[in-house]
Amino acid sequence: MIPYGRQHITQADIEAVIATLQSDYLTQGPAITQFENNFAQYIGCKYAVAVTNGTAALHLAAMALGVKAGSKVITTPITFAASANCIKYCGGDVDFVDIDPQTFLLDIDKVRAKLAAAPKGTYCGIVPVDFAGYPIDMEAYRQLANEYGLWLLEDACHAPGAYFTDSKGIPQMCGNGQYADAAIFSFHPVKHIATGEGGMITTNRQDIYEQLLLLRTHGITKNPALMSKNDGGWYQEMLLLGYNYRLSDILATLGNSQLQRANEGMQQRQQIAQRYMAAFKDTNVRYTHIPNGVYHGYHLFVIQTEHRLELYNHLQSQQIFAQVHYVPCHLHPYYRQQGWTDGDLPHAEHYYSRTLSLPMYPTLTNQQQDFVIEQVLAICG
C-alpha cells in the first residue's frame, strides 16, 4: 500500500522516546524547551511555543493577535479548514478570497482589491497559507498589511524548511517571523515532522510570545512580575482565560529527534518532486512550476488532470492512495450556512475539480515512485 504521505520513525526516535519515558518528566519539562529552541533555530525565528496540535496553534495565535467577536479576517479557501476555523473559535468572521490559478496560493491582487473596496478598518488580519509547501511572498503581504494596519498569521504547516527570496535577495524561511506577526506548524503524521499530534507557533514579537505562554496553560502564571501579590512559594494567579494546550515531553522528544533529520527529509522530497516533474514533462499531467528563488517544501505533490475521478479510482485499485487537497473551505456545509455558495470563488473551484495529490514522503522508494508514475500515465498519458 502506498499512501499520499506518511511518517518516518527511526530507531533513534524510538530510543529518544524511551529515555523520556524513563525520565522525571512526561509533560512540559525539559524536552519542550529543547524542541522549542531547536525549532526556532531551524526556522530562524526568535520564539517558538509548542502546543498540542496545529489547530491549537492557530487558535492561540488568533487569540494572541486579538481576534474577537466581530473581527473580520481574510484567508484562502484552498487549505485545511482549521486555517479558517481558528477565527470562528474566537467569535470572528472569515472572508475567503480566491486563489492565484498558477500557484494555488491566496491571490494578493484579489486581497488588495477586497481591502480597497471595503471601508478602512473592516478587516483586522490575513491568514496566508504556504499551500502544498509553496512559500507565500510574505514581504509583499507585509507591505499590503501595513497599508491597512493588519496583522499576518502564516499557516506554514506545509512548509517547514521552505523559503522565498525577498527583494533584497535574502532567503526568508517560512515561519521565520521576519514579515508575518506569527506562524504555525503541525506535527501530524503526514507533515514533515511527525509526533502524532503536535504543533508549534513561531514569532519574533515578544508580546505575542508572552501571551502564548499564558494562553497555553490556562492563563496561569507563577511569574512574580505578572502577579498582583505573592502569598508564598505555592502561589499562582490566573490572569486570563486560557486552555490546556500543552504538548507532552514524550512527543516533544520525538519531534526533537526528527528535527535532526529535517534537512535530509527535505532533500528526499525535492528528489521525488524532480522525478515526478521529469516523468510528466511532456504529458497531459499538469504540475506546479517553481520560479527561481523559491524553495518549495513539497508537503504535497499536486497534479491537475481532467480525468481526476477515474485516476483516483484507478490508483486506489492499485493500492495507491492519492488524496485531494482540498475541498474548498467555503463549500463545506458549515460555511455554506454562512452564505457561501458555488461559483463564489471560481479559481478555487476549478482547481478543486481537477486536483490530485500524489504520494510524497521521504521513504517513498524510486521503485514505488516509478509504479505511481506508470499508473498515472496509464490513465492520463
Ligand SMILES: *Cc1c(COP(=O)(O)O)cnc(C)c1O
Ligand atoms: C495539518 C494542517 C493544520 C492542522 O494541524 P493539526 O495538527 O492537524 O491540528 C492546519 N493547517 C494546515 C494547512 C494543515 O495542513
